[in-house]
Amino acid sequence: MADPVEILRSTFGFAGFRGVQDQVVGRVMRGANTLAVMPTGAGKSLCYQVPSLALEGTCVVVSPLIALMHDQLRAAEAVGIRAATLTSVDENREETIQRFRAGQLDLLYVAPERASSEHFRNLLSQARLSLFAIDEAHCVSEWGHDFRPDYRLLRPLLDRFEDVPRLALTATADAHTRADICEQLGIPHEGMIVAGFDRPNIRYTIQPRENTTRQVMDVMADNPGPGIVYVQTRAGVEKLAEKLAETGRPVLAYHAGLDPQVRRRNQAAFVASEDMVIVATVAFGMGIDKPDVRFVAHAGLPKSIEGYYQETGRAGRDGDPAVAHLFWGADDFARARQRIGEVETGRQPGERARLTALGALVETAECRRRILLRHFGEEDTPEQCGNCDNCLSPPAAVDAGVVAQKFLSAVFRTGMMFGTGYIESVLLGQSSERSLMNGHEKLSVFGIVSGDEAALLKPVSRALLLRDALRTNAHGGLEFGPAAKAILKGETGLKLVLPPKRDRRGKRGAAGGANPIGNPLFEALRAKRREIAQETGLPPYVIFHDSVLRDMAMSKPTSLAELGRISGVGARKLDAYGSEFLLVIREAA
Structure with a gap:
């Protein structure tokens, strides 16, 4: 032994x-x-x-x-x-x-x-x-x-x-x-x-979905390393991958509907790449062992907090900074409830509990990390982690109970037949051929929302759908869910969390670049790693992680013995690659 x-x-x-x-x-x-x-x-x-x-x-x-x-x-x-x-x-x-x-x-x-x-x-x-x-x-x-x-x-x-x-x-x-x-x-x-569930190097950000393509492009622009974008459907994967490829970044699609050879080829290309983005269903991820993923973006709601934790956990496995972005919409929750109704009865309570937990995560004004860790039983957690959107830019909390009552009243008085956009137009008093024909301009709810309340309509409708106070029918119309009555009667309030407005091109993502200090020797070592990777058919990270190359660039070893003392350089790799990396260091001296 x-x-x-x-x-x-x-x-x-x-x-x-x-x-x-x-x-x-x-x-x-x-x-x-x-x-x-x-x-x-x-x-x-x-x-x-x-x-x-x-x-x-x-x-x-x-x-x-x-x-x-x-x-x-x-x-x-x-x-x-x-x-x-x-x-x-x-x-x-x-x-x-x-x-x-x-x-x-x-x-x-x-x-x-x-x-x-x-x-x-x-x-x-x-x-x-x-x-x-x-x-x-x-x-x-x-x-x-x-x-x-x-x-x-x-x-x-x-x-x-x-x-x-x-x-x-x-x-x-x-x-x-x-x-x-x-x-x-x-x-x-x-x-x-x-061991605990905290991944302190991952920055969590959760936002309502507005323009998914633009939002994901912003994440890509801020994080130049490899990334994974999760989409809920195969068609959505293909469509988003095509749009993201217009940025000039290498982008590939991955889902179970692709030809197996194409799937394997796309996965292999991503594993070997230092900057590729792969757009995928959740079928992708468990099958990779790539430590240098710098961002994971969800273009829709994951199935559970466990799924979200595991999928975001594919970022930053090398310990370097990484970011996790989730863009959600109220329709995600509506579809999830429909799916729950289709599973066997015995599993429905557990599935509903998972969805409720997700709703609490996306709507909270608390520290995101704290919510995640408490879900896994870690109660003794700091109130702020300093590395999630709510800690870095605290959101505002407003009482939107009155606006919610007005919205529900408009849904009821228009016959529970119309979608969100039309209900908003009725509440704002926007006259149209449709509102005239239906006689809705004579309703007491027509034009009863104005001023500051108008800005709350979209987040209110989203919150009502999330909390199952509203549901969408087969024709896209809104109808009451089980939570509607209590809100309409004022028995249950509605607190909204309004994130601060963010500059689209603000600070760079937490992941940044692999070479934050701009060391030219580090870039030369990466180039050598890339060359060896192409010659051996191995992914670059299998040869050495970025952290190992950074240590080489900082300590500048002059012998195999000194190189072997760097963490992550074992005997086999020292023997196989050590001389080539020492040559790069000597040439840069």
Whole structure:
């Protein structure tokens, strides 16, 4: 049994474990079953990679997506780990099986569908196993936001090899989901290690959707690094990607309707790029292991706070500053309620609770981070984080109860047949052929809104739809929802949060550039990394992270020994690339 700390230093180039990594690795090395809940970017993969090198036998990693496995395989091989995948698209399956039987693999990545098969269980009995690592373990729970039934079938496999420790890993699980993961995978409650959910390097900003294309273009202009834009529909992905490409930035689309070869090609191009934007449905993301994503933008409402946390967590995994923007509309909530009505009855209360939690997040005047962390059970959080829109530019809160009553009255008196725009025109007293023909100019609500109240109409209509006081019918007309009566009668008020007006071209995004100090040596090192990436077919970040290049540019090592002391430079990478980077540093001197 080798020393985990020595492996961490020599293989990965890190002087010591971060956060709870040492606790997790310690339990694994003792053979204890463990659930590790760690935020994205906290180094979950190290928690099984280090033991895979320290223990005798092969660590079997259950991972949900083939693309994710191949990314992880590439990164493992780059530091000298003997790793392989066993998937339906691998052409070297027989070779992998032979290597596994011969004890020549430290890591073997498989999908849950394969792992739960009887044939695979028989294969595992033919070699020595060191560990089972179940990645994205929230998929095992029906309470989780991304339930995968095949994860439920893993328990018989784990129990068949009960002497092999099991390590479940996830970044996204509330208390209920965590308890369910432990029960489903046979992990004792005391084996749960929760590192916390805060991602302090991510700046959260949430705004009502006005002009989605312009808003996303602003985010792109402020953040020159790689970015992901999430859109709810395939058609929406195609349309937005086409518009964003007009900026001159490399932009590609990704959704399940694309030809599989196109999908793989687009994903590979994004993983290898240092400035590309990919516009995608939520099908994209879990399958990538790209640490240098500088922004994530949601052009519509995610399915849950858990989904939002996981999707935004794909930004800034390298620890550098990143931004997360969410642009929402009231119609998002209306569609979400329709979807809830279509799911099985037993799941509806949980889905409604998730939607209510999302509504509280987008409408709050509080610190966004505090709302997120409290959702995951972290109660002892500061009132302000200093790195979200509400903390940086506090919004105003106004009492809009009277305007809400007027809006609801207009919806009722016009027969619950008309959309938001027409209701607003009636309240503002804007005469039209339609209002004359319908006789609505004779109504008591015609023209009863003016002055300062007029500016509140749009946010009020949005709030009423969000709170289910209004709903849209099949023809786009507004009708009362269950919360309407209490607001109309004054039993429930309506507080509005009005964000301050922002300059479209204001301060640069929190992510900024990779080279905030404008060091020319850093740019020369990036150019060398790009050259090596093209020659080897590896993504630039697999060679070295930006943070490693910044340390090189600042410390200017003159020997391989000095270069090897920089965090993130392990023995394999030092041997493979060290001389080339030292040459760049010498030439710049």
